[in-house]
Amino acid sequence: MQEIAGTFNYFEGYTGLKHEILHRGPLRDLLIASLNENTVVWNSKFTELKQNGSGWDLVFENGTTAYADLVIGSDGANSKVRKYITDIERTYSGLTIVEGNIYNAAVNAPHLWALISGGKIFAHWNSKTILLSAKGEGSLSFYTITEEPDEWTKTSRIDFSNKEAVFTWFKQRFSDWSNDWHEIFSTDESYFVSRPQYYFSQDQSWQTIANLTMIGDAAHQTPPSGDGVNQAMLDALELYEALFSEEFTTVHEALASFEEKMLARTSVATEEALALNWNG
16 A cells, blocks of 8 residues: 655644645545546536436536435535535635646755655744745645735736746735745746635525535635645545435435534634734
8 A cells, every 4th residue: 555644734823743745646646546446437527407307417528427325515616516405605704715736746846846855834923924835746836825806816917837927926915024935936857826715604504405415615615724625535434424314314414514513623724724823
C-alpha cells in the first residue's frame, strides 16, 4: 500500500492541532482502486436532474443519461445539484484566493521547494496570506489570500491565464513582502486561477428529500480555513454510516438524521472559519 504523508499544522484561531493528508492524488488513487471496475465513469459532465418515478435521471453534457434511486451531490462549490435541494444563496466572504501550481518544483522553484521540505508553509502578514504546499508528484501548489471587493475577479480585468499579468498584480499587491516569493512566477510550467471565497449561513437548513442529498462544499462552504476537505470526508463517512445503520427503516430517515448532524457540525466549522483574523 502506498504511504500517504501527513503533517501537523497550527493555525491561529483554532483550538488545537489538525492532521491533514498532504498528497490527495495517492489517496484518490487508493480509493478508486478499491472500487469495482467501471464504478467511476469519466468524461461525463453533469448538467441536470429529472425526476423519474421514485428516482432521478442524471443528464450529462455528452448526451448520455443514467438512472439513480439515490443521488448524492458532491460536486463542490459551484454545485449544480444543490438547487434541487435548497435555494439558499452563498455570501461573499470578502476574501479571494489566487491559486496556482508549479510543476517539477525542485527544478522550477528550487528555493521555495527546499524551504517547504515536503510539507506546508503558512505566511500571514499585513492583511495578506500565502500558503505553499508540496504535492507527492513533485509539484508545488500555492494560494494567496487577500481582501478584495465582490466581483473583483471580473472587475480587476486580470487575465489569470497569463502568468505575467498575475505576476504584475502580485508585485503590486505584495509589494511590502520579500522578493523571494517571486520565484513562484519564474517558470511557465504553472497555472493560475482566481477563486472568490463564499460561505453559507450557519443556520441554513432544508427539508430532507427522500432520494437526494449533498456533501462537502455543495452543502456547506466556509471562508478559507483549511478545514473544508476534512469536513467533506467526514460527511462521506457519516452518510455511509447512516445509510447502513440498522437504526433507520428508510433511506429518508437515514438522510434526515445525517443532514441534521452535518448541518450542526459544519455550523461550528463555519463559525471557526469566520473567526479567523485574515485582516490582521
